[in-house]
Amino acid sequence: MADAVSKSGEENASRRRNEVQKKRQKVRALIEDVKNPPDHLKLVLVGPRWSGKSSAGNNILGKDAFDVDKSWYGPRTTQCEIGHGLFADRRLTVVDSPGWYYRHTLQDTSEMNKLEIENSLYMCPPGPHAVLLVIELGIAVTANYQRSVQDHMSLFGDDVWKHTIILFTMGDWLGVKTVEERIESEKELQWLVNKCENRYHVLNNLERNNREQVKVLLEKIDEMWAENDDPYYEVDQRRAAEMETLREDADKRAKKMKKIFERQSRVMKELFKGERQSLSDLRVVLLGQKGSGKSFAGNDILFMENFEGFRKDNEDQRVSVKHRGDFDGVKVTVVEAPGWYKDTETPDWLKHEVHRSVSMCDPGPHAFLLAVPVCKSFTEKDLRGFVELLKPFTRKCGHTAWFCSHGENGSVNTQ
Ligand SMILES: Nc1nc2c(ncn2[C@@H]2O[C@H](COP(=O)(O)OP(=O)(O)OP(=O)(O)O)[C@@H](O)[C@H]2O)c(=O)[nH]1
Ligand SMILES: [Mg+2]
Structure with missing residues (x-):
């Protein structure tokens, strides 16, 4: 049975390869006879x-x-960047953009990231000749992955697919297999390749001296250009102006917030001027959604690797975990409460467990720390869920601080 499946996979792979070759030959003839690709x-x-x-x-x-x-x-790419170069005397402009987390739906991705991703197509007016949808060959393209790609591509509008080529990276992962065999191994991957009308290319970025792979990629871009009625993906100027306003507003709000924090900090310093803080024992409770980076934050705070970020058994962490350390003579206690799932009602067991996490910090925590991944959205609903969880401790809510984490990726950027 397995043999039969792999045989049909090989046949499909070979069929796809032949189709692509035939189509390419036809379009190349068109380019050579009639069309002049942009220089x-x-x-x-x-x-x-x-x-x-x-x-x-x-x-x-x-x-x-x-x-x-x-x-x-x-560090990840956090904002669009533009690079220029030449390939065989031909001018190239390449825009790099921030990525989305591969399991995120569009709703999960933060507004800031969405705006920045959308902005990538506006970096080279009047619009790019090709959008290269980068997919690494080593990753399983599951239904969630496909949905995430589709969701984020919808930021650009439907027409974008006509100008898109799938650029497979990590070509070295293929080994003796062909890219077509890899495509045929997952139906979600086939869907993506079909959506791009069989336009794909493989790059091995470890082989920078292999210029042939770039030459063929540019040929495939020319072929897509020759086949398309529109020479490039034209961006919507009205949306460009809207995005500019959104960015300016966000910038203004961020500056205002920063000023408030700075003023608060100055006032606090002034209030406690001359007073020596003699805290010898510090207790904090870490709260946050699943995958928000609480465990990594706990380890960062304690300079230890005690909190288990990724559980080997893949089981949900259902109980609070406590670890202790010492920071410059101060005894530090960190309790991590179990995380909760986004967009779900807060279950009773979680409310009890958060209660327990507080009692594990006897006589009480100095601070609740809420972990919020920078790349993830934090909506009104998320806020309501969090407030609900902290309701029993309302008297102590003034003790809550938030910090930005990189979520499941690990590192923490404390604010
Ligand atoms: N083996 C192998 N590694 C690669 C290849 N291309 C990229 N990498 C590695 O993959 C990792 C991620 O590469 P980046 O180019 O930073 O990926 P990115 O998509 O720009 O990442 P973000 O900016 O965080 O979204 C790096 O460690 C690269 O060295 C490749 O073709 N083969
Ligand atoms: Mg990058």
Whole structure:
């Protein structure tokens, strides 16, 4: 049975490869006889986080134009960046963009990230010749992954698919397999490739000297251009103006908030001037949704690896966990309460457990810390859920601070 399945997979792979080759030959003839591709190509890289967008941008441009995340904890691309270069005397403009978390629906992604992702197509007016949807070959393209891609591509409007090529990165992962065999191995991947009318290309970003792979990619872009009625994906100027206003408003609000924090901090310093704080024991409770980075934050606070970020048994953490440490002579107690799922009613067991987490900090916590991943949305509903959870401790709500984490990716950026 397994043999029969793999045989039909191979047959489908070979059929797809032949179809692509035939179509390419036809369009190339058209380019050679009639059409002259643009001598300045504008490309935009979009895709999930860590899929290799920045590396692909560098590979295409043949130089280090964009920062690459060398470790899981390293910096990610947080705003669109533009790079320029030449390929065989042809001008190239490449836009790199922030990725979305591959399990996130559009609703899960923060407004700030969505705006920045959408902005990528507005970086090279009047619009890019090609959108390169970057997908790494090593990852399983599940139904959730497909939905996440579809959701985030909808930020650009339906027409974008006509100008999109799937750019598979991590070509080295293929080994002896062909990309077509990889495509045929998952129906969600087939769906994505079919949505792009069989336009795909593989890059191995570890082989920057292999310029042939970039040459063929540019050929495929020219072929898509030749086939399309519209030479490029034209951006909507009205939306560009709207986005500008949204960004300016957000900027103003952020500056105002920063000023308030700075003033509060000055007032507090003034109030306690001369008074030496002699705190010898500090107790905090970590709260947050599942995957919000609480465990990583706990480990960061205690300089330990005691909190288990990813549970090996994949079981839900249902009980509060306490660890102790010492920071510059101060005894620090950190209790992590179980996380809750986004967009669900707060279950009773969780309310009890949060109660228990507080009693584990006898005689009481100095602070509740709420973990909020920067890339994830935090909606009115999320806020209501959190307030509900803290209701029994309302008297102490003035003790709540929030901090931004990178969620399931680990690192914490405390604010
Ligand atoms: N083996 C292998 N690793 C690659 C390849 N392309 C990228 N990487 C690695 O994958 C990791 C992520 O690459 P990036 O280029 O930073 O990915 P990104 O999509 O820009 O990531 P974000 O900006 O965080 O969204 C880095 O450690 C790269 O070195 C590839 O073709 N092969
Ligand atoms: Mg990047």
